[in-house]
Amino acid sequence: MANIVQFENVGLRYGTSQETLTDVSFTLSSGAFYFLTGASGAGKTSLLRLLYLAQRPTRGNIRLFGEDAVTLPRGRLPGFRRRIGVVFQDFRLVPHLSAFDNIALPLRVSGVPESDVDAPVREMLAWVGLSDRIDAKPPTLSGGEQQRVAIARAVIGRPEILVADEPTGNVDPDMAERLLHLFDSLNRLGTTVVVATHDFHLLGRIQNAHMMRLDKGRLLDPTGSLRFPPPPANGE
Numbered sequence: 001m002a003n004i005v006q007f008e009n010v011g012l013r014y015g016t017s018q019e020t021l022t023d024v025s026f027t028l029s030s031g032a033f034y035f036l037t038g039a040s041g042a043g044k045t046s047l048l049r050l051l052y053l054a055q056r057p058t059r060g061n062i063r064l065f066g067e068d069a070v071t072l073p074r075g076r077l078p079g080f081r082r083r084i085g086v087v088f089q090d091f092r093l094v095p096h097l098s099a100f101d102n103i104a105l106p107l108r109v110s111g112v113p114e115s116d117v118d119a120p121v122r123e124m125l126a127w128v129g130l131s132d133r134i135d136a137k138p139p140t141l142s143g144g145e146q147q148r149v150a151i152a153r154a155v156i157g158r159p160e161i162l163v164a165d166e167p168t169g170n171v172d173p174d175m176a177e178r179l180l181h182l183f184d185s186l187n188r189l190g191t192t193v194v195v196a197t198h199d200f201h202l203l204g205r206i207q208n209a210h211m212m213r214l215d216k217g218r219l220l221d222p223t224g225s226l227r228f229p230p231p232p233a234n235g236e
């Protein structure tokens with residue numbers, strides 16, 4: 001599988017504080033599923049922000065879709081960002097817009113004609129099991145429902161990479177399982193998926209998922225070759 005993302009000796013420092021990410025190097029293969037784990041404050045959100053181009057690194061190289069993402073001219077950023085769907089830790093839904101209009105946003109922003117918006121949005125609502133909440137505004141939705149709207153909005157533009165930051169942080173175990181199932185089905189269609197979580201129960205749920213572990217801003221096992229559950233030791 002081709003590399004879709006490549007980080008090489010990436011460092012990130014906010015202001016004058018010590019580095020939040022240090023010497024982070026890894027590659028993501030197109031079509032694979034990755035969990036990013038690590039304690040609170042380890043740098044998971046920061047790494048994801050570099051990945052979806054919300055932040056530039058202080059040092060190091062990042063290649064995305066085979067191109068140098070660090071020196072990418074500003075004008076090309078929106079085009080790159082459209083290829084990456086993001087599910088934010090705090091959802092970031094627009095509170096005064098309905099579920100339908102929240103999910104439709106990426107299509108409308110990229111200029112899709114209104115006649116081509118209705119069908120895919122309804123399809124996404126059905127996919128996340130929210131067809132009956134089409135007109136509901138985010139404040140009237142439960143945490144799990146808001147999260148599903150956020151997932152639908154992140155994937156409606158058929159991104160090549162889906163990044164989700166603690167997507168199961170605010171939902172019960174049943175809903176966490178459902179959300180993971182959505183990510184899994186998307187991955188089976190070929191989307192590269194990266195899910196940051198410290199919910200260890202999730203890790204065994206996706207067959208052949210790769211695990212990346214951050215510890216105080218450093219990536220352990222940077223080859224991304226660790227699988228969960230780990231393969232049996234020799235002789236077992």
Ligand SMILES: Nc1ncnc2c1ncn2[C@@H]1O[C@H](COP(=O)(O)OP(=O)(O)OP(=O)(O)O)[C@@H](O)[C@H]1O
Binds near residue numbers: 044045
């Ligand atoms: N915009 C910022 N300005 C300054 N420091 C920041 C900023 N964002 C994050 N940090 C710091 O960087 C470190 C890593 O934060 P980050 O949110 O990336 O960790 P995390 O692993 O995602 O944590 P959590 O699991 O709690 O969300 C923390 O010490 C945090 O305070």
